Amino acid sequence: MKHLDELLNETLLDRELKKVRPEKIDEKAVMNRTLFKLGMASESDSWYVPGPDLEPLDPGKLVYLEPEKPGRRGWRLAAGAAAACLVCAFTLFTLAPSVADAIPGLGRLFHAANQGTGTVYNQQNLEWIQAHMQNVTDCVSTTQEGDLCFAVKEAYYDGKYLYCVAQIETALDPNDPGVSWSYQMKINGRDVDFDYTNSSKRWAKTGENTYVNDGISFPVPVEYRPEEPGDIQVEYQAEFYRLGEEKTVSDTHGQPVTELTTSTLGKATAAFTAPYDPDGIIEVKTEAEENDVRLLSFTASPAGTELILDTPHSDSPWSAGVELKSGGRIFMDSSSTFASAFSEERSTLMESGESVPYGEKAVVVTVSCGNRRAAAFEVDLENRTVTVGDETFAETEKARQDAAKAEDIPRQWRENFEKGLAEREKEAEEQELREMKERIKEEKEKLEEAKAQAAQKAGLEFDVTDASQDSVEVIGFSLRDDLEKAGTVVRIMPDPCDDDEELKKYSLRLFDPDGVEADNTGTQRYRSGGESSVLSCEFATGLSAGDSLEGKTLTLQVLYGDLGEETVLAQFDIDLARQTVEASNGAVVSYPME
Amino acid sequence: MELLAKLRRQDQQGLEDAIHQYAGYVSAVVRKTLGPFGVEQDTEEIVSDVFVALWQKAGELRDDSSLKYWLAVVARNAALKRLGRTRLEEPLEENLCFDWLDPAQEAEQRMLVRKAIDSLGRKDREIMIRHYFWYETVERIAREMGMNPATVKTRLRRGREKLRKRLEKEDLQYETS
Numbered sequence: 001m002k003h004l005d006e007l008l009n010e011t012l013l014d015r016e017l018k019k020v021r022p023e024k025i026d027e028k029a030v031m032n033r034t035l036f037k038l039g040m041a042s043e044s045d046s047w048y049v050p051g052p053d054l055e056p057l058d059p060g061k062l063v064y065l066e067p068e069k070p071g072r073r074g075w076r077l078a079a080g081a082a083a084a085c086l087v088c089a090f091t092l093f094t095l096a097p098s099v100a101d102a103i104p105g106l107g108r109l110f111h112a113a114n115q116g117t118g119t120v121y122n123q124q125n126l127e128w129i130q131a132h133m134q135n136v137t138d139c140v141s142t143t144q145e146g147d148l149c150f151a152v153k154e155a156y157y158d159g160k161y162l163y164c165v166a167q168i169e170t171a172l173d174p175n176d177p178g179v180s181w182s183y184q185m186k187i188n189g190r191d192v193d194f195d196y197t198n199s200s201k202r203w204a205k206t207g208e209n210t211y212v213n214d215g216i217s218f219p220v221p222v223e224y225r226p227e228e229p230g231d232i233q234v235e236y237q238a239e240f241y242r243l244g245e246e247k248t249v250s251d252t253h254g255q256p257v258t259e260l261t262t263s264t265l266g267k268a269t270a271a272f273t274a275p276y277d278p279d280g281i282i283e284v285k286t287e288a289e290e291n292d293v294r295l296l297s298f299t300a301s302p303a304g305t306e307l308i309l310d311t312p313h314s315d316s317p318w319s320a321g322v323e324l325k326s327g328g329r330i331f332m333d334s335s336s337t338f339a340s341a342f343s344e345e346r347s348t349l350m351e352s353g354e355s356v357p358y359g360e361k362a363v364v365v366t367v368s369c370g371n372r373r374a375a376a377f378e379v380d381l382e383n384r385t386v387t388v389g390d391e392t393f394a395e396t397e398k399a400r401q402d403a404a405k406a407e408d409i410p411r412q413w414r415e416n417f418e419k420g421l422a423e424r425e426k427e428a429e430e431q432e433l434r435e436m437k438e439r440i441k442e443e444k445e446k447l448e449e450a451k452a453q454a455a456q457k458a459g460l461e462f463d464v465t466d467a468s469q470d471s472v473e474v475i476g477f478s479l480r481d482d483l484e485k486a487g488t489v490v491r492i493m494p495d496p497c498d499d500d501e502e503l504k505k506y507s508l509r510l511f512d513p514d515g516v517e518a519d520n521t522g523t524q525r526y527r528s529g530g531e532s533s534v535l536s537c538e539f540a541t542g543l544s545a546g547d548s549l550e551g552k553t554l555t556l557q558v559l560y561g562d563l564g565e566e567t568v569l570a571q572f573d574i575d576l577a578r579q580t581v582e583a584s585n586g587a588v589v590s591y592p593m594e
Numbered sequence: 595m596e597l598l599a600k601l602r603r604q605d606q607q608g609l610e611d612a613i614h615q616y617a618g619y620v621s622a623v624v625r626k627t628l629g630p631f632g633v634e635q636d637t638e639e640i641v642s643d644v645f646v647a648l649w650q651k652a653g654e655l656r657d658d659s660s661l662k663y664w665l666a667v668v669a670r671n672a673a674l675k676r677l678g679r680t681r682l683e684e685p686l687e688e689n690l691c692f693d694w695l696d697p698a699q700e701a702e703q704r705m706l707v708r709k710a711i712d713s714l715g716r717k718d719r720e721i722m723i724r725h726y727f728w729y730e731t732v733e734r735i736a737r738e739m740g741m742n743p744a745t746v747k748t749r750l751r752r753g754r755e756k757l758r759k760r761l762e763k764e765d766l767q768y769e770t771s
Binding site: 011012021025177424425 | 638
């Protein structure tokens, strides 16, 4: 059982926290405090011994070995070429960095890799991505604001991830610790809620005021992937901002305090087509099963790994680990991105995580429930088979269909959700319209009745108790050309509009020059304006075309209260010849009329 | 090399890397939560508490990709604890209680609530998030958004009402407490 405020917090937690932008802090002070609390000395102390590094990956072990097919680039070929390029790049940079910079792709890549960008890829995976980048020819910058010119130079989409190389021209240093950036993206016209946390934020300088950022990959969520594989249209908005600018504001006691804020340096949007190239994807879909847990699909791409599991609902593990066959290192302790129940008994889980490192031919998927190991699948990336115990499963048509069905769940779910939402909204609007019509009808009937009662009370003297112009004001008056009808608009302050019933207790009444209550010829309208509310109504004036306006005065009353029990809040005399409105309690309000 | 792998090995370099990489972000979360009530020393103290927690809990964390979010949540909770914030100025009257049947349904209902929040007007949404998520006072919201405190209160009341109506339309299972 959860309360709404708890739910609000949980629901908004990740989104609101993601919006927070880093600010400057004294890292040294934080470091000292932290080490002190932990009773630890600094690195320079004698006892400090750095931990053993993980073994470096073996570039010689080429990965994703796909049987070479005529006319199609294979992993072996591309990976070999990429490895060769890396050697060349290293040599060139060693000899003459400027030469490396001058070579498109190589210089950029080397820079990014060499500067320790913190990308999530293994170096060899990065090489693979770079080898497949295609020039973007139709990139259109729709907006450019501030000190920033932004464009996407290279991109491709492998059906799971979108890869981009972006370039900015700017006088600012995008790698300055005080500068950061964020982005939003649309794919095929639809906003996509990307996880940007693993994207590289480093920029390599390639020329005067020119920087590139490669190593950007965006995992396209399953429900946003186009059903039919193909090129995608991307709209990519980047915003640069400066962190930690000081601003003086007043605290609750009016004392000046310094707050750290951010300010936007530039914003730009690039629209482009990302060509579809699934060459880097390895998918293994079999009917492998152990302990009632099925591995429907294992997908490796250069930037990430995805699993689809079909498990007993009552025994849903909600997590799966993937470890390297060689070396036993766990490289993907996955997190669920989507889960749905096939039925009351079964669940479908989609897991995603780190990419399979270049050089691996097989991986082991371990599915655990609590501390219990539920199943283990050995996935052979070369032969696209899965082994459970002594049994090896090859790909089958049924397995492919089951995987496709599972991948369709989030898409269907989203479509149904959006469709259902639209239907419910439409239904609610129609219901609201019906209710509004009912209310208008009732109000009209009540007004007719009140009007009849008022007519019977002709000659009644009204006790004007409060005509304060602070609370009621005539803000508009118009007289039709044929003089037969007049429109009045009155503003009420403070705003009673948060309560519709309260607002409806206000009403307008007009008396013609002869002092006879005028018929209202339109519905009395109410409108909430935030700080105040507005009432308007149209009345018959009792005049007709050609009548002289000299000496003719209309009297407008603003009433408050339940029907039949209203009191007059304010009364205004509208002098038609002088074109003025004057409060009859003495307060002066004068408006030239149109 | 993975940051968490270093921390799990109790490698001090991992802690230093984490502070270098995330201190700015964690401090921003702390400052935003503390609002005008914290001085810089408070922020540093809480940020260091967060990294102490990271050092001690690294073995329980799943992977680097969720690290930033974990740090943010810990930072926010630590800052709220420092403020002694236990209740809101404007409690959600007629609080709605939700029953959770299973995690999948919970995820769906969270998405509905998020949609409901997004359906509010820009100003109302900002006021609701500032108050109910970041626990900003009515006075502070009014000052920073250039509004009267009374108007902020009115909008909070109206926002709650709209949210309730919107959730009713979505057929969420709830009861009034």
